[in-house]
Amino acid sequence: MTHRSVEHASFTLERRYEAAPSRVFAAWADPEAKARWLAGPDEWDTGPHELDFREGGVEVASGGPRGGPVHGYRAIYWEIVPDERIVYTYELRLDEIRISVSLVTVELTPDGDGTRLALTEYGAFFDGLEDPAQRRNGTGPLLDALARELSQSPG
Numbered sequence: 001m002t003h004r005s006v007e008h009a010s011f012t013l014e015r016r017y018e019a020a021p022s023r024v025f026a027a028w029a030d031p032e033a034k035a036r037w038l039a040g041p042d043e044w045d046t047g048p049h050e051l052d053f054r055e056g057g058v059e060v061a062s063g064g065p066r067g068g069p070v071h072g073y074r075a076i077y078w079e080i081v082p083d084e085r086i087v088y089t090y091e092l093r094l095d096e097i098r099i100s101v102s103l104v105t106v107e108l109t110p111d112g113d114g115t116r117l118a119l120t121e122y123g124a125f126f127d128g129l130e131d132p133a134q135r136r137n138g139t140g141p142l143l144d145a146l147a148r149e150l151s152q153s154p155g
Contacts, residue, residue: 015117020115033149071094
């Protein structure tokens with residue numbers, strides 16, 4: 001029998017955006033906006049993106065470097081408080097192998113004329129297939145892509 005393992009890790013990332021909480025929330029809720037900032041690096045191929053943004057709704061996306069592996073993402077939304085909080089779980093797969101399952105809380109707080117976002121992730125990382133530090137380092141650029149989306153979309 002192959003040895004199986006799980007590593008637990010958590011992290012919190014914070015960003016301040018020059019947009020009201022309603023605009024930041026809308027960038028998570030709108031399928032077209034979310035597909036733009038969730039897409040990953042420019043050199044990646046991107047698969048279809050589906051977003052059913054409601055409690056119990058599912059989000060599915062995939063992409064990855066040309067030639068593979070395919071990074072598959074499937075999320076379930078558990079709590080949505082408009083303009084304040086989003087709670088979801090998601091699994092990440094490389095090709096067909098599940099490498100992690102995470103619980104994420106996104107908190108939006110007014111900060112002057114902008115928004116303070118705090119994203120906290122608790123993850124279970126399976127069989128040494130991903131270093132939890134890589135997840136943290138990969139999530140930061142997604143939040144930076146959200147900032148670019150907010151700066152390009154109408155206020």
